[in-house]
Amino acid sequence: MADYSTYPVQGNVPHCKVVAFKITLDGANAPTLAASPDNLFIASVARQSQGIFRLTLTHAYKTHVATIPNHNVNATGQARFAQGGPVANVGTSTPVTVDILIVDGSGNVQDPAAANANNFLSGVIIFADTAAV
16 A cells, blocks of 8 residues: 555645545445545444444544535435534544444434445545644
């Protein structure tokens, strides 16, 4: 795997690092990471509890800027939305973990629909590494 510092990013965030992700979902079952290159710099994904999925990254980062998730569904009538959740270990030498929540229209955490090629979570996590951790 190439070093993440070799991928150039342009924008208004100093020393910007953008980590893109794609996770295949299957209801209450364990999620899976899509094949590389969709998930470079992501060590693992796990279902924490109903509708909560944790990404463990491969690197430490200084400052978290944003988590921008998207929940893609296969059929109409699935009122489920992705929302960024808690981010841990930012500013430490430990790899960062990021939670993604699947919520319904009332804000309740819910499991996503069962497995289908069109049911997945994707998005980006943005960091500003303005100083070494």
